[in-house]
Amino acid sequence: MSRACSRALEPARNKARLELELLSELELEPFRASSNCCEAHQKLLNSPPGQKVVGLEEQAAFCRNLHSPAPAGPAMGNDIQGHVDPAAGGSHSVGHRRDRSGGGGGRGGGGGWNNRSGGWDRGREREANPFQDDVDTEPAFGVQENTGINFDAYEDIPVETSGKNVPPPVNTFAEIDLGEALNLNIRRCKYVKPTPVQRHAIPISLTGRDLMACAQTGSGKTAAFCFPIISGIMTNSQSGPRPPRMPRMAFPLALILSPTRELYPTRKFAYQTGVRVVVAYGGAPINLQLRELERGVDILVATPGRLVDLLERARVSLQMIKYLALDEADRMLDMGFEPQIRRIVQQMDMPPPGLRQTLLFSATFPKEIQRLAADFLSNYVFLAVGRVGSSTDLIVQRVEYVLETDKRSHLMDLLHAQRSNGVQAKQALTLVFVETKKGADSLENWLCINGFPATSIHGDRTQQEREYALRSFKSGKTPILVATDVAARGLDIPHVAHVVNFDLPNDIDDYVHRIGRTGRAGKSGLATAFFNENNSSLARPLADLMQEANQEVPAWLSRFAARSSYGRNRRGGGSGGRFGGRDFRRDSSNRGGGMDYYGGGNNVNGGYGAPGGYGGGYGPTVTSAWD
Numbered sequence: 001m002s003r004a005c006s007r008a009l010e011p012a013r014n015k016a017r018l019e020l021e022l023l024s025e026l027e028l029e030p031f032r033a034s035s036n037c038c039e040a041h042q043k044l045l046n047s048p049p050g051q052k053v054v055g056l057e058e059q060a061a062f063c064r065n066l067h068s069p070a071p072a073g074p075a076m077g078n079d080i081q082g083h084v085d086p087a088a089g090g091s092h093s094v095g096h097r098r099d100r101s102g103g104g105g106g107r108g109g110g111g112g113w114n115n116r117s118g119g120w121d122r123g124r125e126r127e128a129n130p131f132q133d134d135v136d137t138e139p140a141f142g143v144q145e146n147t148g149i150n151f152d153a154y155e156d157i158p159v160e161t162s163g164k165n166v167p168p169p170v171n172t173f174a175e176i177d178l179g180e181a182l183n184l185n186i187r188r189c190k191y192v193k194p195t196p197v198q199r200h201a202i203p204i205s206l207t208g209r210d211l212m213a214c215a216q217t218g219s220g221k222t223a224a225f226c227f228p229i230i231s232g233i234m235t236n237s238q239s240g241p242r243p244p245r246m247p248r249m250a251f252p253l254a255l256i257l258s259p260t261r262e263l264y265p266t267r268k269f270a271y272q273t274g275v276r277v278v279v280a281y282g283g284a285p286i287n288l289q290l291r292e293l294e295r296g297v298d299i300l301v302a303t304p305g306r307l308v309d310l311l312e313r314a315r316v317s318l319q320m321i322k323y324l325a326l327d328e329a330d331r332m333l334d335m336g337f338e339p340q341i342r343r344i345v346q347q348m349d350m351p352p353p354g355l356r357q358t359l360l361f362s363a364t365f366p367k368e369i370q371r372l373a374a375d376f377l378s379n380y381v382f383l384a385v386g387r388v389g390s391s392t393d394l395i396v397q398r399v400e401y402v403l404e405t406d407k408r409s410h411l412m413d414l415l416h417a418q419r420s421n422g423v424q425a426k427q428a429l430t431l432v433f434v435e436t437k438k439g440a441d442s443l444e445n446w447l448c449i450n451g452f453p454a455t456s457i458h459g460d461r462t463q464q465e466r467e468y469a470l471r472s473f474k475s476g477k478t479p480i481l482v483a484t485d486v487a488a489r490g491l492d493i494p495h496v497a498h499v500v501n502f503d504l505p506n507d508i509d510d511y512v513h514r515i516g517r518t519g520r521a522g523k524s525g526l527a528t529a530f531f532n533e534n535n536s537s538l539a540r541p542l543a544d545l546m547q548e549a550n551q552e553v554p555a556w557l558s559r560f561a562a563r564s565s566y567g568r569n570r571r572g573g574g575s576g577g578r579f580g581g582r583d584f585r586r587d588s589s590n591r592g593g594g595m596d597y598y599g600g601g602n603n604v605n606g607g608y609g610a611p612g613g614y615g616g617g618y619g620p621t622v623t624s625a626w627d
């Protein structure tokens with residue numbers, strides 16, 4: 001075999017090596033020993049440079065599909081092969097107390113709060129430690145340090161609230177009584193100080209107020225709605241009516257709806273608080289989730305499609321719901337999800353606004369969606385929080401004019417440059433967004449063949465394949481992840497240094513969420529977009545967005561922007577637009593109800609002066625990529 005041929009095989013060997021390493025990391029040794037197809041990996045790896053290895057790669061790929069998935073995700077606590085997944089938290093520890101001290105007996109004695117039928121045997125189950133699985137964190141109870149958030153910038157963060165009698169923000173977690181067990185988890189997470197959205201949202205939520213909150217990507221919104229819910233359940237667990245006795249029906253107290261399946265942190269936050277979290281999402285076996293539910297549930301975290309399925313099977317009742325949170329709320333209420341959400345929230349047995357607390361969070365909140373969302377809220381506070389570091393300049397945004405036909409070679413140039421600059425070090429990860437699933441597969445293969453270990457994630461991948469890909473990416477084994485929009489929201493992967501929009505999305509809000517996969521928690525990041533004539537409709541909102549974020553707008557993009565009509569991607573308000581949005585109730589056209597409807601605004605830090613922001617022109621939009 002020629003040297004060139006042998007060189008050509010190198011990517012395949014590299015891939016096999018990576019897969020083997022990952023398999024062993026995931027402790028799938030027993031499978032490997034007994035599986036012929038896994039031997040393909042080994043043979044491929046061991047094959048001498050001149051030897052023909054045709055077929056082995058395919059076999060190895062087959063093996064990967066068969067055995068790869070790490071039992072890492074939620075609801076996989078005790079998987080069908082009997083693996084116990086430390087991250088899954090499918091079980092609960094013995095003898096929790098639901099009070100604020102964190103230990104001792106549970107509500108309703110031996111059974112779970114919502115499981116009077118006795119399926120949840122706390123005496124036999126141990127709560128898995130979700131902190132063990134953290135690739136990126138030090139062992140629990142280590143010396144506290146922040147995770148890179150620029151605390152000095154906190155004072156400058158522009159914050160705006162509106163609504164009646166808005167509770168004041170706090171500066172520290174110590175100022176809020178969240179309960180000992182939850183405080184311990186906050187320390188385990190190494191959160192030293194609340195982020196700006198947490199400073200404002202947590203005290204508002206703790207007073208029981210409904211909240212519509214808009215804060216930038218990576219700014220800590222998940223904890224902002226999870227902490228008050230967990231704390232509320234810990235505090236009030238003994239009071240209130242008991243759920244009816246209905247065998248096999250779960251009665252959660254809190255429902256967190258999210259469009260993405262990456263829903264891990266809630267379990268971490270609830271660890272050893274006695275609050276039981278069950279995660280249910282499409283793409284994973286429903287039977288496991290049903291079993292989990294039968295053991296009892298306080299907080300149900302679900303994707304809408306899977307929840308509708310559970311409701312239709314009469315395995316979940318929403319009649320005890322005290323807290324409803326919508327993560328990525330704008331996405332949840334857009335045309336793809338809205339009917340499902342309305343069905344869940346308005347047409348089942350969930351208590352109406354006023355009798356439950358509703359918390360809506362997103363990084364983008366177009367006015368049309370705010371208007372829809374108002375149906376779900378009662379006397380709510382609107383909160384808009386700017387980016388940690390006072391502007392989006394934590395993410396350096398670059399737009400390059402690249403013809404369709406040149407995209408691959410351009411990407412290759414970028415990656416080579418990154419590599420020679422040392423950016424492709426173990427933990428500097430690159431996320432490449434493409435438009436189609438086929439495009440994702442093909443780019444992944446092309447990158448691998450060209451010596452850049454890559455993996456991919458898109459809507460045709462099973463949940464297990466997605467988890468495998470994410471683990472491989474997160475661990476740095478394949479430091480390039482090619483993804484469709486399924487990875488645009490909610491994914492919290494530290495060390496994503498570079499987001500490349502190989503194909504730009506059609507909607508500017510999707511762009512915002514995509515680039516928000518870097519520059520998280522106060523870290524800096526780089527976002528590069530490949531722009532050409534096909535993206536003309538995005539020129540104007542993109543140029544506006546970059547300007548808002550103090551980014552350099554190339555002259556050619558400004559020219560495109562000037563040419564393009566102000567269409568559906570327009571960010572309303574013209575000048576002075578900003579991240580974080582603006583309460584639609586403050587627009588004069590919405591003041592029909594006078595000051596009863598609009599409770600007045602409060603520009604906390606004076607950072608927002610001009611009108612504008614997200615708003616006008618939220619176009620027809622995407623359906624769920626997940627369910």
Ligand SMILES: Nc1ncnc2c1ncn2[C@@H]1O[C@H](COP(=O)(O)OP(=O)(O)OP(=O)(O)O)[C@@H](O)[C@H]1O
Pocket residue numbers: 146147149189190191192193194195198215216217218219220221222223362363489490491492516517520521
């Ligand atoms: N108080 C805090 N101190 C330090 N790190 C924090 C704090 N709160 C959250 N983080 C970390 O910041 C990162 C981003 O948080 P999170 O995923 O909640 O952001 P988000 O606002 O929901 O982003 P997105 O809109 O993209 O989903 C996470 O890694 C989280 O652990």
